[in-house]
Amino acid sequence: MPEPPDVGKVHLWLLDVRPCIAAEADALELLDDEERARAERLCCPRARAQFVRTRAGLRRILATYLAVPPRSVPIAYGAHGKPRMPCGRLRFNVSHAGGAALLAFASECEVGVDLERIETIDAAEILTTWASPRDYAAWRASSPGDRLAALYRGWVRKEAILKAWGCGFSVAPQELDVPMSARAGEHIVVGTALHRPNCRVLDVPIGSSWTAALAVEGDAPCTASFIVQPA
Structure with a gap:
């Protein structure tokens, strides 16, 4: 599995997050209570599936980089709501649209996608x-x-x-x-x-x-x- 990106390099991951009942059920198990509550507030099934599968994908990737279980990955939020790691060098950002999710990871510099x-x-x-x-x-x-x-x-x-x-x-x-x-x-x-x-x-x-x-x-x-x- 990949190591965290070196300084000056960005890792990009492209994930399939289209609605899938089995995949969504598995993904939901990886989310914390706040993420599950946010998913429940999404009325549109497609939007809910996209959020749940994207956030679970983020947790799986961060777990790979950090060598911890996905549900144990600590995710904090900046002053304006941007998800971030509460400590350490790793930075990330996520975008999803049309059943796909693009995730970017870098070290020591903020990224956006x-x-x-x-x-x-x-x-x-x-x-x-x-x-x-x-x-x-x-x-x-x-x-x-x-x-x-x-x-x-x-x-x-x-x-x-x-x-x-x-x-x-x-x-x-x-x-x-x-x-x-x-x-x-x-x-x-x-x-x-x-x-x-x-x-x-x-x-x-x-x-x-x-x-x-x-x-x-x-x-x-x-x-x-x-x-x-x-x-």
């Missing part, structure tokens, strides 16, 4: 809720055939950064400018104006029906690799 299944959506409504004026101008400047992809690229990059910062709603999405281009490789997002650390943002290749991004706090170079490869 976002995963979205690409669907035809109301671009104007989405842009109103999260785009800065510069984001909107970049989206308008993209070719009509690339606008849906550009929208999703900007969306997941911004969500990943905000999740790495763990800032909740203390930073409005419209305050943050993100690159919308399809250029491969790292994008550096400067957080100085928002009194936040800089982030390195990388697109995560999942498949043609998905868009995903990873954000890593700090200026040091980093590399990301899949421990569980996408199918």
Whole structure:
């Protein structure tokens, strides 16, 4: 089984968390009382299954890294609700959508991930809720055939950064400018104006029906690799 990631490296895990009665029952056994109560509050069966299987997957992976039973993994929460380890070097973040979960793990630096299944959506409504004026101008400047992809690229990059910062709603999405281009490789997002650390943002290749991004706090170079490869 894998060792925890070295400093400067990020481990990515992609999990199947689609509804499955047997898998959900097994997963529920690994959750603590607070997690079970949260699952019970979810009225939608699909959302409940996705949460339960994702949280159990997180516990299994952390248990592997920490060499403890999954139910014994201590999970705390930051000031704005971001799950974290209460002590130690290990950092993590989780995103789930459409029956899949993407999990990122790093040492000594905060990480954020976002995963979205690409669907035809109301671009104007989405842009109103999260785009800065510069984001909107970049989206308008993209070719009509690339606008849906550009929208999703900007969306997941911004969500990943905000999740790495763990800032909740203390930073409005419209305050943050993100690159919308399809250029491969790292994008550096400067957080100085928002009194936040800089982030390195990388697109995560999942498949043609998905868009995903990873954000890593700090200026040091980093590399990301899949421990569980996408199918």
